[in-house]
Each structure stands twice: as C-alpha cells, then as structure tokens.
Amino acid sequence: MEDRHIILKEFNQLLGLQDGVDREYYAVFDGHGGVDAATYAASHLHIFLSQQEALKSDPATAFKSTFLQTDDMFKIKAKRERLRSGSTGVAVLLTSDRLTVSWLGDSQAMLVRQGEPVTLMDPHKPEREDEKKRIEDLGGCIAFMGCWRVNGTYAVSRAIGDFDQKPYVSNKADCSSIQLDGHEDYVLLACDGFFDVVRPGDVPGLVLEALRETGGSGDEVAQSLVAHAKAAGSSDNITVLLVFLKDPQRLLSCEMSSRPEPEGATAAATGI
Secondary structure, X not given: OOEEEEEXXXXXXXXXXXXXXXXXEEEEEEEEOOOHHHHHHHHHHHHHHXXXXXXXXXXXXXXXXXXXXXXXXXXXXXXXXXXXXXXXXXXXXXXXXXXXXXXXXXXXXXXXXXXXXXXXXXXXXXXXXXXXXXXXXXXXXXXXXXXXXXXXXXXXXXXXXXXXXXXXXXXXXXXXXXXXOOOEEEEEEEOHHHHOOOOHHHHHHHHHHHHHHHOOOOOOHHHHHHXXXXXXXXXXXXXXXXXXXXXXXXXXXXXXXXXXXXXXXXXXXXXX
16 A cells, blocks of 8 residues: 555644644645655655745645655655655645645545535646647657556656656646635545546545435545445555535535535545
C-alpha cells in the first residue's frame, strides 16, 4: 500500500496561523515505486503551505509554490538516500466560504452540491492532449504499454519525485477555487485506483446508497466506496477521503439547506 492521506481539521491551530480565518486541509498522495515520496509529501506539504506568504491573499499561488518546494526538498532526501519513488497528489484547503484544490498528477477531488457533481479539476494524464504536447515539445514521448506511459516508464505525467524522468514528469501543480454558498453536500478526494473504475457522476448515488445502508451514519461511507471500487475491478491501491459539509442524515432525507452548515464529519478509507 503506497498511498498516504492526511486530515487536518484544525489547520490554523496546528500550524500557528492567527488571521481569524478557519481553515481545514485534506490531501491524498498516491505513491509509486515505493512509499517514500508519498510519505514525504503527506508529512511536509501542509507545513510548507502554512509558511507561504501568499496563503492568506492567494491560496492558489501558495499551493503551486508549495508543490514545487516539496518536490525540491524531497529531491535532496532522495539523492542522499538513493530513493527512486514518486507520488501524485491532490490537496484541498477549505474555509467557510471557499474551496481551493491543487493537484499534481491523476489523483482527484470532486464536490457534490445538492446531489450533483461539480467538476473542480482535470487530472494530469500522459494521454491528455496538452500534457502529450508538453512532453513531446521537451523531446520526450508517450507510449502505450498496458496504459499510456511517459517515455515508456511512468504512467503519470506530473508527480513529486520520479527525478530520472524530470522534466517530462513535471512538478508544476495546477489549482482551482470555487465559492461555497452553503448548498454543498461533501467533498471527495481519491486516487486513480478509485476514479479508474468509478465515474464522478456515479458518486452521489453510491454515497446515498451507503448512507441508506448505515441509517444515515457517514462513518463507513468511505469504506463502502473503496469496497465498490474493488468489486468494480480495481487492482490498484485505493484511497477515498470524504468530507461531509452537511449532516449525512440530511443528505439521506434529501433536505437541502440555504445556509452553511456547521463543521461536518470526515471519513477516510484505504484499500489495496
């Protein structure tokens, strides 16, 4: 199991920020070639993020700089310890009125609002046209070997680590932000082991089905989604992190509120 995830519901308190803005931080890191890159990112990325001057005024810029810094710092460790692993990553910063997501590679985050999925991002994959062009402009190529791979090696086009294939495997993260209006149900983060077999449009129905089975308890929904992905044929590591923005009981009864809910529950699960 080479995935790692992290949940920081008290981001400001834990990292010493005192600007009056409550922040929550969630992230999933999908390691390959070993756990070192994923473990390093899960242990350090949020710390580097908290130290960015731009965090308070421009979280997107702060996130992009943070991913670069994480990759640079892991490179020092990897060279010293002769490590060869890599990791994709998706991280979410949540405030009372805004959701910011940043990603590197093909792990994904999605938002569900009033039962409907909201697209937050486009994952980086070697076969994506702009990624293919970027790699080829650098003199590299992508080849199909069971799946699309950069220079016939890694099946990811952006990642922390994988230094033998830099800059073809890029360390530049993307970022998006969305205003929250209080009608949001939950945020889901997961690695490609989940999204390779589950379409985002199917997630709301799967979550409601799991809530029905548990009588409205959100505690085991993430585990249910992992089990569904395994049953659907995923043979990859699977990590699902589910952040409820509404009381799961209200989701089950299909009631929608016009005002923001208090801090909700969080559930995470992993599988292999």
